[in-house]
Amino acid sequence: MAKELKMTFTLDNEKTKTLNLPNPRADVTADDVRSFMNSAVTKNVFDVSGAKAASAKSAVIRSTDDEVLF
Secondary structure: OEEEEEEEEEEOOOOEEEEEEEOOOOOOOHHHHHHHHHHHHHOOOOEEOOEEEEEEEEEEEEEEOOOOOO
């Protein structure tokens, strides 16, 4: 089963930006992700067409299964 961490930020232009991280650590916690996202906002590490990340909106781990048909 493949997993992906999807982190969504609200930008200062009211739009959102989602960052996808494949294969997150098995022991990653909500506090780990929240801390990273808040740090990214504070340090202004993202610039999306001139917009900066204003806040952490959400984070989810998505699991997917491939079903082989043939």
